[in-house]
Every structure is written in C-alpha cells, then in structure tokens.
Amino acid sequence: MTEIPGEDIPGWFDFADLYDLMVEKAAPGDTMVEVGVFLGRSLVYLASIAEAKKLNIVAVDNFCGSGNNEDVSKVVREHGGSILNAFTENLKRYGIYDRVTIYAGDSAGTAEGFRDGSFQFVFVDADHSYEAVKKDIAAWLPKIKSGGYIGGHDYAEHSEGVKKAVDEIFGSNVKLVSNQCWLVEVG
Numbered sequence: 001m002t003e004i005p006g007e008d009i010p011g012w013f014d015f016a017d018l019y020d021l022m023v024e025k026a027a028p029g030d031t032m033v034e035v036g037v038f039l040g041r042s043l044v045y046l047a048s049i050a051e052a053k054k055l056n057i058v059a060v061d062n063f064c065g066s067g068n069n070e071d072v073s074k075v076v077r078e079h080g081g082s083i084l085n086a087f088t089e090n091l092k093r094y095g096i097y098d099r100v101t102i103y104a105g106d107s108a109g110t111a112e113g114f115r116d117g118s119f120q121f122v123f124v125d126a127d128h129s130y131e132a133v134k135k136d137i138a139a140w141l142p143k144i145k146s147g148g149y150i151g152g153h154d155y156a157e158h159s160e161g162v163k164k165a166v167d168e169i170f171g172s173n174v175k176l177v178s179n180q181c182w183l184v185e186v187g
C-alpha cells in the first residue's frame with residue numbers, strides 16, 4: 001500500500017487531477033467507467049477517491065491487450081495470456097475489490113450491454129489506434145447521461161490515432177486537461 005493509492009502498481013497514470021475533478025463534479029450514486037484498466041494503477045486511484053462520495057466504479061478490459069501495444073502484450077505474456085488475476089489481486093490488496101464491478105471483455109462490445117444515459121463519466125484508455133478510438137467513442141458516448149463527461153488518455157503526438165479520432169468526432173468541444181488527456185462535456 002502506498003500513500004497515493006495504486007502508486008506501486010505498474011502502468012501509465014499521470015492524470016490524477018482529472019480524476020479528482022471528475023469525482024468533485026459527480027453526485028453521490030453516480031457511476032464512472034474506466035475502459036482499459038491494465039493492472040489497476042489508475043482504477044485503484046479512482047475507486048479510492050470515489051469512496052467518500054459513494055460513487056459506483058466500473059472497470060472494463062479484455063485483460064489480454066490489443067496486440068498493438070508491445071508494453072501491454074509483454075506483461076500479458078508474462079502472466080500467461082491474461083492479466084485479470086493480477087488486476088483483481090491489486091484491487092484486493094487496496095481493499096476495493098468489492099466496490100468495483102469488473103467486465104472482462106471487448107470495450108465496444110461491453111458498452112452495448114448498458115442502457116443509454118447510464119454513466120456520469122467514461123474514461124477511454126484501451127486500444128489507442130484511430131479505428132479503435134472511434135469505435136470506442138461511438139459505443140460509449142450514448143451511455144453517458146446529459147451533463148456527464150467522456151475523456152481519455154494519450155491525446156498526444158505519439159498517439160496520433162487518438163487525437164485524430166477525438167478531433168474528428170468532437171472538434172472544438174475538446175478540452176485538454178491533466179497530462180495529455182482529452183475531455184468533453186456531454187450535452
């Protein structure tokens with residue numbers, strides 16, 4: 001356990017201020033979704049700070065990578081093809097396992113199972129290719145309620161697919177927050 005929840009878990013989490021802001025804007029009982037949780041670094045942080053407001057947290061990942069991120073694929077191989085157990089162990093270690101609903105499956109396919117307007121915030125951090133980001137946004141956007149937010153990681157030069165997809169869909173409505181995160185308020 002670390003002073004900042006999740007800090008000892010490998011991953012790519014440099015957007016704590018975005019999660020702080022999203023929790024601040026949420027109302028008790030709201031549900032937040034992180035798509036692309038890897039080993040739980042950012043999810044553990046979100047679930048930990050969300051507890052005080054009694055927010056529901058949903059974690060979505062196929063737990064085997066998309067094949068185009070060698071850093072993720074290497075860790076998946078080291079865990080015998082799935083990082084689901086490693087993820088759940090990290091949640092248990094931080095005492096948040098019972099407060100997170102986990103969906104092990106494809107991002108867009110999982111979104112189809114929810115009713116429109118279900119969520120206050122969806123954070124997209126899965127497959128960073130242009131095609132996948134467009135598909136993920138198309139799948140998750142209707143699931144967000146009016147006044148909620150959608151955002152994601154790696155709106156950056158080294159992830160041109162993310163930036164291109166997000167700009168095409170949202171244009172000037174995109175706000176840049178935290179380190180390389182994009183955020184859009186859903187009307």
Ligand SMILES: C[S@@+](CC[C@H](N)C(=O)[O-])C[C@H]1O[C@@H](n2cnc3c(N)ncnc32)[C@H](O)[C@@H]1O
Nearest residue numbers: 011012036038042061062065066106107126127
């Ligand atoms: C960059 S990592 C996420 C990093 C994480 N948020 C953190 O705190 O370190 C991307 C994750 O997305 C998952 N992923 C990739 N493509 C996916 C897809 N199509 N559906 C569901 N999960 C996917 C991978 O398995 C991986 O765990």
